[in-house]
Amino acid sequence: MKKVTIGGVPEHFNLPWYLTLKNGEYKEKGINLRWNDYPGGTGAMCKALREKEIDIAIILTEGIIKDIIEGNPSKIVQTFIQTPLNWGIHVAHDSPYKTVQDLKGTKAAISRYGSGSHLMAYINAENHNWDLENDLDFEVIRDLEGAIEGLTDGTADYFMWEKFTTKPIVDRGVFRNIGNCPTPWPCFVIAVREDFIENNKDDLKTILDIINNNTADFKAIPNIDKTIANRYEQKLEDVQEWLSITEWSQSLINEETVMNTQKELHALNIISEIVSYDTLTRQI
Template identity: 75%
Template structure:
């Protein structure tokens, strides 16, 4: 049985992987798929792909595009979530900041440089016509727990993270959300190390067939909203809203979409060059 290591954030987007693992669907195909949670997000996963700690990652589009261009020996094999990620912009509950304009020039808490929370701070700044050199400052806080401490202890001023994941912290009076910032592209892709693509093409194809079969019918799974609410400690109304806004994908990201991603990242000086589609994508 071939062992395959895969990583992703411990969030509701990835429940389909948990369900297929729980059902033993990979073992039935002689694949020992091992899931590892990465609470630190994209930056932690790009590092794990580079080191060979994991073979595959369910990862933010902007983060893996940046890291492949910077030498990560991986390729995007398909889009996983087609819809944008809705990033909430959070401050401490008792913070003096009331609006996005108030946080201009203050300290953004980020999990790592090159992470989604880092890159989306640039997108938010661009949306509000800030000076990208003068109005952006960063404090590395590693993960969501670090952000709670960082904002509460005034080590950082605001934090961008997926809106529904942080909603319980808003409800509990830890954070206050002052705005939202949707990503301007499909949010999650599946990235795979080139070595694994070359050496295990049939296993990769099988893994994608299994997960795609589940995500294509995900919303019709009986009581899926209640399952998500219980597992991720979310309010049922919030889960139902999230499900209504979220669409999974079983397709390869188009060249036009990936060009748009690269154009935006290049304009923000997040990437130093744009590369051909074939250097980012591997079509199964």
């Protein structure tokens, strides 16, 4: 049986992977797919791809584009979530900051440099016409647990993370949400190491076919909202809102979207150059 390793954040977006693994759908096709959680997010997965800890990553679009340009030998083979990611902007519950504009010049908690929380701090700053050189400062906190600690003890002032993932922390009175910042592009893509693509095209196509069959009908699964609420300890109404604004994809990200994303990242000096569509993607 072919062993394949895959990584992703332990969040509701990736429940289709859990369901298909639980049902043994990959094993039926002779594939031993092993899932690894990466609570540290995109930066940690980029490192794991480079070091061959994983073959496949469910990863933020902007983060993997940046890392491929910087030498990560991987390719985007498909969009996973077509809709934008809604990043919540969070402060400690007793923080003096009341609005996003109050955060100008303060310290952002980020999971690591090159992560989504790092890159989106630039997008948020641009949205508010801040000086990207002087109004941004960062504190590396690794993951969501690190952010709770960092904001509570004042090591950092604000933290950007997916709104619905952090909602239970807001509900507990640990964070306050003072704003939102949606990505200007589809949020999650499936990235695969180039050497794995070259040597395992049939297995990769099988894996994509299985997950795409699941995501195409994911919202129609009976009581899926209750399943998500229970598994991820979220309020049912929050899950229902999230489902209403989230769409999965079964196709490769298009060239226009890739080039527009690069233009945005380049304008913010997040990437040093704009590369060709074929440098970043591979049709399976």
